[in-house]
Amino acid sequence: MHSYPHPPLLFKINGSNVWIRALGANRRPTGKSTLYLAPYWNCYDNGSVCTGTMKIPREKSVTAIEDWEQSFFRSEFIHAGGAGKRTTYPGGLPAMWQSLQRKPQFPRTYLVKVKQTLGEFVSNHESQTQNENRAR
Secondary structure: OOOOOOOOEEEEEEOOEEEEEEEOOOOOOOOOOEEEEOOOOOEOOOOEEOOOOOOOOOOOOHHHHHHHHHHHHHOOOOOOOOOOOOOOOOOHHHHHHHHHOOOOOOOHHHOOEEEEEHHHHHHOOOOOOOOOOOOO
């Protein structure tokens, strides 16, 4: 079994819909905190997650956060969630994850910034998938 560092993550749950964003630092964010695309497949530009093989937890409360995280990471990451760029790492996601094997920390420089603050992310209740980020 190999270990990989992950960026600090922010999950948002509403019913059976899941959204995810990455944070630039591992500290409590504020409403004005900058957010980044989560560097995983099955994630769209608006943060929504294709739940595909996720086993959606029945519990929808703060006490179930760990269940939601485990369900996300135990699902099959099978598609890129559109054509958007998910990382700044040359070679894309597969190359990035290979380079991170057994590294102690996830480099923030690999994250792609989104034009959305935490406050905007939390107040947006759009549930459909959406891609706006295109390779540059």
